[in-house]
Amino acid sequence: MKRLVVLISGNGSNLQALLDAYADGRLAGRVVRVIANRAQAFGLERARLAGVPTEVLALRPYTADGRGRAAYDADLADLVAAAAPDVVVLAGFMHILGAPFLDRFPGRVVNLHPALPGAFPGKDAIGDALAAFARGAITETGVMVHLVVPAVDAGPVLAAEPVPLYPGDTRADLEARIHAVEHRLLVATVARFQPPESAP
Secondary structure: EEEEEEEEEEOOHHHHHHHHHHOEEEEEEEEEEEEOOOHHHHOOHHHHHHOOOOEOOHHHHHHHHOOHHHHHHHHHHHHHHHHHHHHHEOOOOOOOHHHHHOOOOOOOOEEEEEEEEOOOOOOOOOHHHHHHHHOOOOOOOEEEEEEOOOOOOOEEEHHHHEEOOOOOOOOHHHHHHHHHHHHHHHHHHHHOOOOOOOOO
């Protein structure tokens, strides 16, 4: 049984997909802690309803008092390590993690990104894909799950799946199709992912 720590920033629908998959036996991976960088993240409520311990660690106090990102990443790593995870899942976590975090969990940090490998890195991949489609530059976008490295959305790809784009698509239309793929692809990838043998 894999131990999962999930990092979130918002609604937490992908967290919910993991929780549901564990509850109905599709995933031999239990979420043992959820950590958010925003106290208002609705995913925290999803975790509480599932009986999963939660933590909030906001970046703003670290930037306000001069401690900075390295100190934030180190403290976040301590919180995660306390739960002894096999896998750390970034499910809509809107911070770029650096070496003070990633070096603590080598080969164990997995991210979900709403684009195909090499396309539309960063925080508005869906908007970028819609704009590219409107220009006639692409006919599809997609979803990938990848290992996290310091470069944005650039780590080794564990799984990817295309998502079609259609004339007249609104952002809500595309988001709905992408979320449906995300939920399925994330669960399937985490289910088969084999973390390194060394403890975090």
